Amino acid sequence: MTLPQALNLANLLFFAFIANLPLGFLREPSRKYSLRWFIYIHLSIPFIIFIRLAYGFGWDIIPYSVLCAVAGQIVGGSIYRRSRK
Numbered sequence: 001m002t003l004p005q006a007l008n009l010a011n012l013l014f015f016a017f018i019a020n021l022p023l024g025f026l027r028e029p030s031r032k033y034s035l036r037w038f039i040y041i042h043l044s045i046p047f048i049i050f051i052r053l054a055y056g057f058g059w060d061i062i063p064y065s066v067l068c069a070v071a072g073q074i075v076g077g078s079i080y081r082r083s084r085k
Contacts, residue, residue, distance in 0.1 A: 008055040009064075015051060016068035017075075019044040024076020044069060 001009070027040035048065050 005055075009057070009061065012048070012051050012055060012057065012061070013064060013068045016044070016048050016065045017072040019047065020069045020072025021076040021079070024073035024078075025080045026076075027073065028077040028080035041073065 023040045023043055027037055030037040030040060048069065052061060052065060
């Protein structure tokens with residue numbers, strides 16, 4: 001992997017994590033499996049896919065971007081719970 005590819009991958013994974021922080025924060029008080037909960041979980045996916053395709057990455061990057069997105073959701077939900085104590 002060249003340096004520009006590595007930087008593009010870092011940008012993609014950083015975006016996946018950072019974009020899901022506020023979504024996880026907003027998702028936490030929502031009723032589980034409601035429309036709002038579903039939207040907050042999936043709202044960033046089209047943007048992550050667009051960035052992945054724009055950078056020319058294949059299917060092999062998807063597990064890493066999903067992992068970063070889930071981590072952002074978890075951390076965002078944790079921030080919400082800590083702010084309510």
